[in-house]
Amino acid sequence: MLKDPSSKYRAFEPIEMVAREWPSKKIVKPPIWLSTDLRDGNQALFEPMNGEKKYRYFKELLKIGFKEIELGFPAASELDFNFVRRLIDENLIPDDVTPMVMTQAREDLISKSVESLLGSKKAIIHIYNAIAPAWREIVFGLSVSEVMQLIEHHVGFLEKITRKHPETEWILQYSPETFCMAELEVSLQACHTAMRAWNADLSRKIIINLPTTVENATPNVFADQIEWMHKNLDSRNSIILSVHPHNDRGTGVAAAELAQMAGADRVEGCLFGNGERSGNVDIVTLALNLYTQGIHPGLDFSNINAIAMVAEECTKLPIHPRHPYVGDLVFTAFSGSHQDAIKKGFATQIGKDFWNVPYLPIDPADLGRTYDGVIRVNSQSGKGGISYILENNYGIVMPRRMQIEFSSIVQAIADSSEAEMSAESIWELFSKTYLDRQNCSGKGLRYVHHSLLESNGRQAIELDVLNVDGQAVKLRGVGSGPIDAAVNAIGLDIQVLGYEERSVGCGADAQALAIIEAQSNAALGSKFGAGRHVNIVTASLIALFNAIERLN
Structure with a gap:
């Protein structure tokens, strides 16, 4: 129990001022x-x-x-x-x-x-x-x-x-x-x-x-x-x-x-x-x-x-997920009533210049954020703990921003089906969204093989890929590491914002899981891609190609 502080700590009082002016002032410039x-x-x-x-x-x-x-x-x-x-x-x-x-x-x-x-x-x-x-x-x-x-x-x-x-x-x-x-x-x-x-x-x-x-x-x-x-x-x-x-x-x-x-x-x-x-x-x-x-x-x-x-x-200091304006969850609503108000706000915001969306004091797009994770599922909404299911059933630990992105994708499917999503259906959706992008649309390049080389003390890479017409193409790039070299080889105006690697499984069946967050400099927001392979570099390159496919 806290002691009585009155005899130990000094309380600082307002100054005796005849005409205090600041309370009636307004900040009009930075x-x-x-x-x-x-x-x-x-x-x-x-x-x-x-x-x-x-x-x-x-x-x-x-x-x-x-x-x-x-x-x-x-x-x-x-x-x-x-x-x-x-x-x-x-x-x-x-x-x-x-x-x-x-x-x-x-x-x-x-x-x-x-x-x-x-x-x-x-x-x-x-x-x-x-x-x-x-x-x-x-x-x-x-x-x-x-x-x-x-x-x-x-x-x-x-x-x-x-x-x-x-x-x-x-x-x-x-x-x-x-x-x-x-x-x-x-x-x-x-x-x-x-x-x-x-x-x-x-x-x-x-x-x-x-x-x-x-x-x-x-x-x-x-x-x-x-x-x-x-x-x-x-x-x-x-x-x-x-x-x-x-x-x-x-x-x-x-x-x-x-x-x-x-x-x-x-x-x-x-x-x-x-x-x-x-x-x-x-x-x-x-x-x-x-x-x-x-x-x-x-x-x-x-x-x-x-x-x-x-x-x-x-x-090396993490930013709290509830930090004003920048935290990963500050534009995310878990409450059903908040979600409803935000949905209605978005619906009436179309075509208007003046921002007036309930529970969102600033337009996330002004800060380069997207609306993808604004309304998402959590265990309290009855749709299940998505991150918990993927981690406990499949060993997949998603970065925080990826959790926000994927939960909005699950939310959309759950809303359209009006049914509870099972662990199997969530895993299937995760694989389709992040792991198997190269096989589903054919809009971009498809990874086939790579070779790593040295180039004047830097990392060089040779990529064998298939283009949109299914033709074999060889690309070459140099960078500070395999991912940077691959980005330079592909030649697209993108930047890799984040990279994480995990081990999935154990023993002889263990594979490396790589997760990449990438952003196109021509558009707002970022996208994630994932790759699995026994070789971590190969998994990383697959993740990069999957992320690029999602940006297209």
Whole structure:
């Protein structure tokens, strides 16, 4: 049983404000976005990303449309330093994208951070120091005046050394770390000290970044703090007011939205809410919340499944199936009443521009999702546990998105027959849908045989196939592996989104089962294909051809 917390924990109260304005405000445009996935998000991983994964993630952030990206902590990590230098030396940062690096207020770290960015057209140096009482008194043993001296000295040092490199447009971002737990007068004094040391003015703006370093109050309290700073900061036109919400109380998104209403111009966060403890604010959710209100967020999430796959593969963190907008089940209805309402909504939506479908706050097609899995069967609907039957009767374990896709196919058959589907009929439908596609329509190429070769350290493949007329054709391709080489050999504009392999059966009868998820770049949505064979490469190629046949 929980103890009485009233004598142990401090409740943070709203600020005494004469005329609080943010409750009547409305968000009418997107903020300036900064992705901190490669710094704050990366430092919170069990296994931080290596250089290649960071570069893959960086390219994805560029595709999404981020114009400000925090690259890392180069003064504290040689990997981060080399990564930043690679991007600059190899001219991999577009001219309209500004890189940012973070450093503590220490001369050697500041110098190393500046060194990492030399040669960049434009760059943000992010300096921070903790200012709240618990940190001043417990961690550092500093008075308020000593904290201000520290800020003045180190920001002044940064200003001095960046003046020596006028080829780069230098921008200071100052963060009074632990802002949400500090006295507002101390926060204001810290920010003004940084502004004076930087000589901030209209031609030399400064980013003042106010973090909920550890979220400790309701979002309205943070909004009060932001509005107070917004109204009391000197030379407000020379400041880009930024927020960096964390999610310790689970209200990071609300805090960021209310902060914008209170005067914030800019938001820092991570895709899907990665970050220390409970994470940074989820930029995907924030951006798509705007989208559902008719405001384009300035970021492109039109192929959200592909973005999620990059994030999951680079961070090794799974995205929850109920995660807003991107989770595999967020556009799926199991309840009969929900299914009925959605069906009726789809029926009345035809020919209309304004989206108005019950239980679906956003059109899945806008995110590159299809409607295939919106209404599906589960054990509660009386149609049987499809995944359970296939796994227990046939040893088939489907990936989550494949479960959603196949359940909608079963639903359609069950509805038309108005009868319970047996395990045998479900297996027959699975085989016809995923395993035997090459034999049922004749619309595409049919796999016959393959040979693997080496080509300058890469994988080459020779494919013997039958075309739509039944004629034998030989294809050749090179790639990073057999599947990639086969895709290149076939020459279609598709991308493989996912690959899984299983063992089906045991002993002498064991076979490899390969499952591939593929997407045509010319159409929305993806399709699965499966292949079985004693050889895993052969099973994989059969799965690829079956997936391609389903995309045609």
